[in-house]
Amino acid sequence: MSRLKRPPRVVVGDRVRFAGQTRGVLAVSAVALTLTDEAEPHRVVPLLELFEADDFEVVGTPMRMPLPPASLLEIFPEAVMAKALWWEGHVLEVLHGLPPGAKPGSTPRSEYAPDRSLTARQRAKAAELTAAGHPTTSSTVAHRRRRYQEQGVIGLADHRPVRRTPQFGEADEAVVKAMRQAIDEAVDASTRTGTFILWRVGEILKQTPEGREAQVPSRATLYRLLTKLTMGTHTTGSAVTRRSKAHGAKTPYGELPVFAPGEVMQIDSTPLDVLVLLDNGVMGKVELTAMVDVATRTLTAAVLRPTTKSVDASVLLARTVTPELMRPGWTDVLRMSRSVLPHRRLLALDERLEHAAARPVIVPETIVCDHGSVFISRNFKSSCRFLEIEFQPTHKGSPFEKGHIEKTLGSVATLFAQFLPGYTGRNSDQRGRHLERERLWSLLELQGLLDEWIVAKWQNRKHDGLRDPSHPGRLFTPNEKYATLVEACGYVPVPLSGADYVELLPAEWRVVNDYGIRIKNRTYDSPGLGRMRRQDSGVRAKRGLWEVHRDPYDVSQIWVRDHRCGGGWVQATWKYLNRVPVPFGDLAWDHVSHQLPRATEAEIADAVAALLTRAHAGPQTAREPKPGKRDQRVVARTKAAGPVIPPPAAGPQTAPGDETDEAEETLADVIPLGLFDPMEDPWKRS
Template sequence: MSELKRPPALAVGHRIQLQGQVRGVLEVTAQAAVVEDANAGHRVVALIDLFEAPDFEVLFQPERMPLPQVGLLEAFPPEAVKQALWWEGHILEVLHGVVPAAEHGTQPRPGYGPGSSVTSRERAKAAELAAAGHAVAAKTIANRRRRYQAEGLVGLADRRPVRRRAEFGSVPEAVVEAMRKAIKEGVDTSTRNGAYLIWRTGEILREAGGEAELPARQTLYRLLAKLTKGTHATGSAVTRRSKAHGANAPFGELTVSAPGEVMQIDSTPLDVMVRLDNGVIGKVELTGMIDVATRTLSAAVLRPTTKSVDASVLLARTVTPELMRPGWVDALKMSRSVLPHRRLLTLDERLEHAAAKPVIVPEMIVCDHGKVFISRNFRSSCRFLEIDFQPTHKGAPFQKGHIEKMLGSVALMFAQFLPGYTGRNTDQRGRHPEQENVWSLPELQDLLDEWIIAKWQNRPHDGLRDPDHPGRLFTPNQKYAALVEACGYVPVALSGQDYVELLPSAWRAVNSYGIRINNRTYDSPELGPMRLKDSGVTAKRGLWEVHRDPYDVSYVWVRDHRGDGGWVKATWKHLNRAPVPFGDLAWDHVSHQLPKATEEELAQAVADLLTRAHAGPGRAAGKKDRKPKTGAAKDGRRIAARTKASAPTVPAPAPEPPGDVEDGPDVLDEAEGDLAEVIPLGLFNPLEDPWGRS
């Protein structure tokens, strides 16, 4: 047991032993002492060197008691502590002649006064305790006195309840080492149970030719439980490998103090069945990017298979404001959030109709060695945006633990509320999740974007604590608002041309009807000079370069190879039949002054989102809705119809303000009127008497 000792008291006139000589102390200061020296008369020695000398000792001084290990007493039972305190009073009387609670000036009792030795006091104490009914020998009191002088009160306590046991009991060391080797062999192999590890332990002992015999089976299982604690040796293979190949030294912490200083990117399969574009039910991958300083989920996209161009588009989405969309509640606006919207709007006009998610420009991106992130395309995008590209060490997922934790949180907090949820593995999967009312890929992407703004950005994060008040947690939006005051804001990292350049490309012919991509037709009047013409790019057989956003099917951009090399925007021909982003006309309809979004509004928005997500996509109604339309509903339908006719606000190389749209009576009547009841037509029978019909 280690001892806590006070430094010796050193004063002028003391005699000390130093370097084999007995020296007198001539002077003592706060830093050094002057001692006698046989060769030079005196010598100055630093106190720290004096106390650390191997043979240093203060001679002719009474021994000082060690500092009591008060914390260790908490491990003893109350009865043992009470007994130790009882013995302490008697031992102190043996040492000093008086009891500890005696008043100043109290004379020692007979047998303990001046002139009595410690041995005589021990005999007197033994006789006193024997007369009181405690048969104790003088030798026992001497042993307790020496233990008290060496260890303090702990030396008087009964140590049997806290006696230190061998780590593995009576199991031979050879058996322990053999089992450790068996556990280590299974780190990178498939998971096996404890019976195999015990069998392998015996095999290792026989191969080594050792003489140690295996203990009883119950003892081996107890040993296995101790050696495999926290290693997942018989559990998840992924977790087992991660823990085995992790860092053994204490984890370092990268200090970040500005948004975008360090960001992490990764992808993982999403545990939800999705209806893909071809109508097949399948699974998709989630690719996300998180800011370490604020824990902001700056961008998250869903794709059937993540490619390098998808990672590049993720960069473009990170530095682009998230616009409000139809159906989103007003509480999700940036103007009603804790973000400094009014001050940021003076720097970046793109934030006028933005949702409550910060725009963050990355300075460093940390990723793993997936082929998507180490590809030439993604590296070129980082180089173009002047972003430091920092891959982690292979097999070290803990080096980007923030994004790993975020991807797991999305599965726990969002994916499990969706129809078609499959769970993390086959053990958690239900029967036929693909037969549920699953969402399509664009619909699920829209739900994910709304959930990030409504839930994730307003959720207190355990990693965002106030250093001065650790009990207070910040949300990502609150942390961003606090850091942007000290670090400033970088408003624009991409122009419209740069944004389009980062989008994935395809080569298509410009036909008389336009351009066809993924069974969607895009056309524009500006494509006239390109129709049925050769682009001049012989390597692509005269096709035209087309860039598209895989997460927004509304528009594509065609490079004018015959002209100045600029971009021509083409619109999806059936865009008026599908939901479109909010235009300025719709914004004017809902731009009335509203107070800041409250926690109740945000909580209600999240609850409505999860309820809507769990219900799945809406089915076509068999009968018309005969409920009367309210005035607000009519106004909303009118605005929706007018918004479809106006130019929506989307990222473009040269965005133009939407023009005024007249209130066409046909559009308004179609928007306001109820749907007519469908009456099926009968089949014509030439043999039937037409006059006999009723």
């Protein structure tokens, strides 16, 4: 009895060679196999008959050829790819009996017939190639066939021309580890050069036995290794950027979905790179504090202060929920009634928008800020609680969590500040010369220009972050995006009365004199202050002074709390309001003016161009900056030490028609001062 050829195992999906055909296994039982057949749908073969057949062989599970990566095929030279394709044709003939490109109906050659084993076909292919002048062994053909089945045509190519080099070359692992440690130590330290990093690497290597035994490469190799390891880390660059990248998220960035105006707003402050004339006449730089709406990128408020305080953040919050009124000198194209904003429908809900400029009024739901003392102060938190706003500070050292306001403040410097006289640039390398000689704007004038620029330029500038999801190629302006979202989300005006607005303003305590109240060298008076003049307020904690609230960005008026009569407010106006054209004066608009047509893009562009031209020219009259206190003391002392020159004696005046020859005038003798000789005897008599 012949010995049965038992395979290790046969499972569904395997392919077996039986009766001159390669068949697939459809089902397996204890006594038979169900195989595919050319004439019938299937054929059941008993295991005893199958194992006794001379040509029985388990070919194996059919493998799907991998799809060749086209991008990798392009990196090989043409000669290498030509040889790989040449080998592919021969390997396919070994596997399937026919070469690629064979005509339909062709039959395999006898040495590659399906009834022959794979080993026999590989020996036949090796003999064929050797006879054709390409010496090859059957093991080489088998090796090529296996690589082709695993990798496709890429497995037949010679990889030596495109062999990848190690990431860090032949550098010792201990050196790489030490350099990584030195780079990590430099994250929160001051910026140093690569020379210090390499010195620190040497110190770290001396601390461990592995480091002392490590093979340190040449200095040039160390610098190349340092370049690879510090790529994108800013180790020798900006310290702020370095910390931001090091402490940032290591996982893919998420995005907070925002679908309504005011859902998430961000607030921050930064120095403005412009010299201005402060209230005391001294030149200085100011800080810009602004709030941006994430959904529409609207700058709801932006204020300038010499130094930002907690009360300034509360005033900014009050301005955010208050319409921006048109001001004298602003062109009509900046009215909300002539913008893309739905002014008529909003006016029916909020009467405050009747004479508003084209800047949306957005009520915050959540405010995101950093851990600056201005924003985490009790004053700002209480203002948020009063308006029912959720206060959300970011994680420490994570400025990317409020990236929208960070980018917005940078854009203000690029799009607005550089057009102003006295622009200083980002740092001392970008600063020009003799900036103090330029016509500088005062703080109040610059605030007015900034407000006008926001309405004219920023709110009508297409923003890359405001795209139509259905048509990504279309950009929106902040006003257009607000008009789109408010149609779906609606508009709810904040119930902020005039008294509420005054309560949010910073408070000061002053005496009410006969002439009124004096604040910042400005006098405010009102008939309502009559019973308060030179009277005690009754507030013992403040020594009887009266509580005064004022808007730091509006010098036209103040409000005094009447502690004696129910705590109401008495409004007092600046004494010279009607004489000086200040940008925040009282406004009087015609309530029966006709509806103006919508402003065109050309009109808005003209308004922006005129604004930038006016801003760059500076004030109409040049003003000399007032010297500082130190300079004033020097001048005063110089005048006190100088000689007293008597006034000229009264004499006959020259008639307008008379002329005097200057050459005939008698000049006084000039007695020059002697040179100081430090070696001269001071007690020597002259």
